[in-house]
Amino acid sequence: MRETDFIGGLAKGLKVIEAFGETQPRLTITEASKLTGLDRATARRCLLTLAELGFAHYDGKFFSLTPRILRLGHAYLSATPLPHVVQPFLDRLSEEVGQSASVSVLDGTEVVYVARASQRRVMSINLSPGSRLPAYCASMGRVLLAQLPEEEARALLNQSTLRSFTPKTKTGVEELVEEVRKIRAQGFAVIDEELELGLRSIAVPLTDARGRTVAALNIGAPAARVAAKEMEAQFLAPLRTVAQQLRPLLG
Amino acid sequence: MRETDFIGGLAKGLKVIEAFGETQPRLTITEASKLTGLDRATARRCLLTLAELGFAHYDGKFFSLTPRILRLGHAYLSATPLPHVVQPFLDRLSEEVGQSASVSVLDGTEVVYVARASQRRVMSINLSPGSRLPAYCASMGRVLLAQLPEEEARALLNQSTLRSFTPKTKTGVEELVEEVRKIRAQGFAVIDEELELGLRSIAVPLTDARGRTVAALNIGAPAARVAAKEMEAQFLAPLRTVAQQLRPLLG
DNA sequence: TGACATTTGTTCTTATATCGCACAAAATGA
């Protein structure tokens, strides 16, 4: 790609959109400028453009995103076959085992949920398509890391902010590399309250007809309902059955 | 806003992202150019930029969006208080009545789901935050139209593509204006298989402490389980209770 | 309260990047 095939304005605008988040529902021009590292004048132009297009709202002081922004993510979810293909399988699986089931893919150091069938939520975390979790401490994340060449997985772990969500969270790179190696060998990952106390999960890879891993599938269960040792016994077989059924459908 | 405060490149790039959708999971440069009305050279630069940033993938022929695009919508969902505030109420409501419950807002002629608690899906439609439905034939859409001044509602109906999803779909503007008037008076809307055969729903407005309508709340039920006449009797009270509880929380 | 300091938003200018056209090259398919 030539230098001139890159549209700086587009990259900057997208960066500004991403600046909104958890702790930043509303941004002033200066805040957006600081978060993105863009010049105030440029950040302002991006925000005004987004407002003009209806993607943001401006009250003279603060900018906030409008639901129109969801069109962008929706373009992906409706354009990509994976979410549609897996959804009915997730629904059946979730019903069968009485727990939530999800499918996610890797994006950098995070897993991104692309489909989910949830049972009544008892957890504090509210997950839906588009939600993100750090890969290193999520069952699907570990499975997806295990599919990469070890050096790549290690590189991603090094890039990750390894923090302890609970006392059980593994945060050592070597410890995690070892864990990922084990998962690669056994073909599934179990997370026992590493992300949130009271939550356990188990995941397997989803491979396409040619054997390439395209996503991960998991089941999450309240710790109060399912003992740590039971996770594998109860859920591994159903997960593998679904993975098997999906295989020819993930061209 | 001055002319020069508008970044054309950003607007064009966003337009290209939106070009991906239902029937267009993968686009060539020429296709993107035709769908957006942009010059081929420009569409190409937008696509290459998106690929460079990791928002799209390019195999030399086709471009497709990557899950990274979901970051953008996620910026909204995590930055906006509404989805987080209503989620626990939705979960409880859904559990209580044994049906799916959702909250949505209006974006142009469409309703956009911002939160949802779903029971096992029996419908062909798979809805999740970010999903869109035409306002004129969705219960939440009618409720939201009813909150607008009549002329504005009529204008939106005129802009809508009024098509018959089922034999029961109302598609006449005057007919719909009349229906919306009725809904404004009674404070709730019932949709009886207008969007999909076998699906009924009922919606009420969510108003904030100052009485402004900020969203709509609904319950959807399989027609086989709940008779048309029963919708109001069974679900209106629970919906209104939740709307009441939420009122002080929607600052 | 009023003067000063600081922060934030807006405007201006110019070097630079982008747009869209026209043309060339490559791929597609009859």
Next chain:
DNA sequence: TCATTTTGTGCGATATAAGAACAAATGTCA
């Protein structure tokens, strides 16, 4: 093969980015 369609590139005209300067708002302290 030749016609047709699609993709890539060079170029002049035009739009945009950056930073500094200016203006307005906000905060601070005597």
